[in-house]
Amino acid sequence: MIELEGLTKRFGAKTAVDNLSFQVRPGVVTGFLGPNGAGKSTTMRMMLDLDNPTNGTVRIDGKHYRDLTEPLKHIGALLDAKAMHGGRSAYNNLLCLAESNRIPRSRVAEVLDLVGLTPVAKKKSKGFSLGMGQRLGIASALLGDPEILMFDEPVNGLDPEGILWIRNLMKGLAAEGRTIFVSSHLMSEMALTADHLVVIGQGRLLADLSMSDFIQQNSRSYVRLRTPQQERLKDVLHEAGIDAVSVPATGALEIDGVPAERLGELAAQHQIVLHELSPQRASLEEAFMRMTADSVEYHAHAPGTTAPAGAATAAPAWGAGYEATREGGE
């Protein structure tokens, strides 16, 4: 378990992390999301005692990192895959780490095997590709067989097979009851990996929710209908007090707030043929864009356009008010 209480980090006038309090629990993969510059890496660095908080505390299994007797046996982390000594082989990089942390030598071969680097174990790590470097960083995180693992952008540079591998690795480690905390900008990947989400923006907590609650609370659900008898269906819906919006681009009707079952039954009662009747739920990416639209610091604009001050690229079309959403109403 990782516990943050009022964690704050200021760099001069810049508040990178602003009074963050949340817990990362065992047995699930917790995703850590936020736009560029939101404060994710700074938070992770403070969890590992690599940066001193200006205020607040982080506890790892109830203790400050510096009070852990053999930290690598409690918490393993991949923060910067390039942090390895390039002139040493993969094996020697891990061996040095093992020896300085009283981890048996035999564990080095085990983790190299686990990450698929055994064939290049004797090669200098400076010749490694980005993906191989990531695997070596993951091997070092796993070296002490810790109960808590933290990964900053672990799929960066991995090929599709590597991405699938790390997804299954993280899920497997969580299923063993370990605490897994992972940041990524790849929303589709995060949607497949994380069970729980912590979202920050401009250093502040925006959400601490299960994946399904996060998507449900930050997205629009509707039903898409396609029929060769669109006008007739619209009349039937209108008579039933249901508003349908025609979407010329897809030729479909979109209906908010009415269950698909009711729509299907209405169509059947009036013998209207349906070619599609599908409940639509926004993706994690859409939900994330909606939630963080107000806290994105760095915007890209289409060539030749200038965004108004403070405008977000993904301004939400519906709803507003992004107050921190916490599980259990804390």
Ligand SMILES: Nc1ncnc2c1ncn2[C@@H]1O[C@H](COP(=O)(O)OP(=O)(O)OP(=O)(O)O)[C@@H](O)[C@H]1O
């Ligand atoms: N050592 C530092 N000195 C000054 N400012 C810093 C320092 N480290 C981080 N910052 C600033 O703190 C803010 C948070 O940065 P951080 O790297 O933690 O964000 P992030 O969420 O990890 O971003 P990204 O997704 O782009 O990696 C940024 O505005 C960054 O410029």
